[in-house]
Amino acid sequence: MVVALASQKSIYNSTNETVSLPQLSVTNLWWLANRQNILENISFSIEPGEFVGLLGPNGAGKSSLLRCIYRYIEPSKGQIEYSGKSIWQISQQEYAKQLAVVLQETPSHFNLSVSDVVSLGLLPNTSIWHRTSEKEKYLVEQAIEKVSMSEKKCQAFEQLSGGEKQRVLIARAIVQQPQLLIMDEPTSHLDIKYQIQIIELAKSLGITVLASFHDLNLASVFCDRLLVLNQGRLVANGTPNDVIDCALLHEVFGVNSDIKPHPQNKAPHITYFYSEKEQGDE
């Protein structure tokens, strides 16, 4: 038996014991486009509250996998379950309440101010005719402050820099108060200070996060677990310590590297070699 969606964290097994459900599980997922396998037989699950990084070189299939999970594309085969239920059996409105998505391309929000865009995060939990309450206005203000955009809250969203737009979209996701946050390269337009700020912010929400990264060191320091895609296949799934090693980096990303513990939290920290020199060469 599966309990109601908003609290779907557990089920009862045959001996009536409560067993924990993964927040998200992907099983034998395939996606074909133009008769080509873009995603091949991918399986993994994510527990509630986990912060999971999705890694892989350009074209590995990261965005395609995330698009399947947020229902932008329908997989060719396989299952995606949210709290034990197929995502295709959950109503669009209910799924929108559970899940917020921050993408690398910023959508056009013509004539909307920063505050307006952040307020859009209220929509999945209200109706279009709903009058914004004082509490909701406060939530919006707070989210804008958290991403350090208070000074520009009245400015047109379209006039912002790429990094500022990204921060506003994170604030919109915060306002939505989702259980699962999906971010496709959330730090791609951000300078290093805001990269760290945004990831720390996402972590501080205490919700389940699945985010794709190109910066492997950032992912290593902040993620509980890493999934590595290569040519549409899941080639590694484990803690940063389990996953990040020189052989994998060479095989998947084609780089030579040296790995040492980060001085702050001992997570693997990669130093790349910039020449064609093989490791160990003088």
Ligand SMILES: Nc1ncnc2c1ncn2[C@@H]1O[C@H](COP(=O)(O)OP(=O)(O)OP(=O)(O)O)[C@@H](O)[C@H]1O
């Ligand atoms: N709608 C589509 N039709 C055909 N091919 C597609 C489609 N969407 C993605 N692809 C192909 O699937 C592959 C994986 O693309 P995807 O965007 O998922 O990779 P990615 O890992 O997110 O890459 P990047 O790091 O460059 O953003 C690419 O070769 C891409 O050209």
